[in-house]
Amino acid sequence: MTVLFECIHDQARHIGLGIPDADTPLRLHRLREEDDLAALLAGGADEEERAAALTALLADRPAVEVAAEARHLVRTRPPLLPAHIGDALVSGFMMTHNVKIDTDTQGQPSWFVKGLGDILRMPGEPLSVPADAVAVCEEAEVVLVYVGDAQGVPRYAGHTFGNDLTDIGRFKQHAGHLSYAKLCDAGIAPWLHLGPPPRAATGEVVIERAGGPAWKGSFTTGSDAIHYDVAAMMDRLFAHRSLHRPGRVHYVYIGADRSSFHSGFRTADGDRVTIDVTSHGVRFEHPLAWVGSAAGHGGQGWGR
Structure with a gap:
């Protein structure tokens, strides 16, 4: 599967291919100001067409190599932001997910808005939550990325992985407060996979506190773990014309397996959450920061 990432190097936009190994040089291609990568990828009907369009774009874009010791100067970006x-x-x-609902459940699952693009956080950056959060949990998820075409219709461009941080305690107190419970920052990995949404994605979550592990658990997600048909979910969502706008990029988190909350664990300010999607070679982490606190200040991290 073709995987790409965007970054800022030497004050300019670049693109790289694959998921780089830690501490290795990066091979990057400098993008031109007029390059619209989102529109390019959304114009492909399938992975093969998206990959071909990308290959054609990069054919005459200059390549540079960033030494391993200079990788910390490269700043990754959310895919297609x-x-x-x-x-x-x-x-x-x-x-x-099947583990959360009755097998006879019909219809469309509840949808929520987390915010605009500025709530997306790269690996290493802190995820902030409201100061009065009741009980916050991580949610390791597949994130689908869509781009509005010239008529505004959202077209699938690829997928990545993320952490849909949630104040689940607020939702448990009042089911009608889902919208408030979701107003936390969202972690996202920079690696955009151009293939279809994964049928299975498995891995492990580790939560560290005071420099040591405090909780660990596995997760299973992907379309096989979801009760609903993912394509039908998205078709029904984007049937709403209020979501149509040319060039708008949609980041849609499609749900999570059980979290640390379901095991009785309670996260705290300063905890560090690492999500390792071992099935796809993707790893990213974020410190948690309650708004108004001094803890949780982190820096740019690459993850994997």
């Missing part, structure tokens, strides 16, 4: 933050909408579905 538009220049104007308001042109990115971060949202998701809840209660989608």
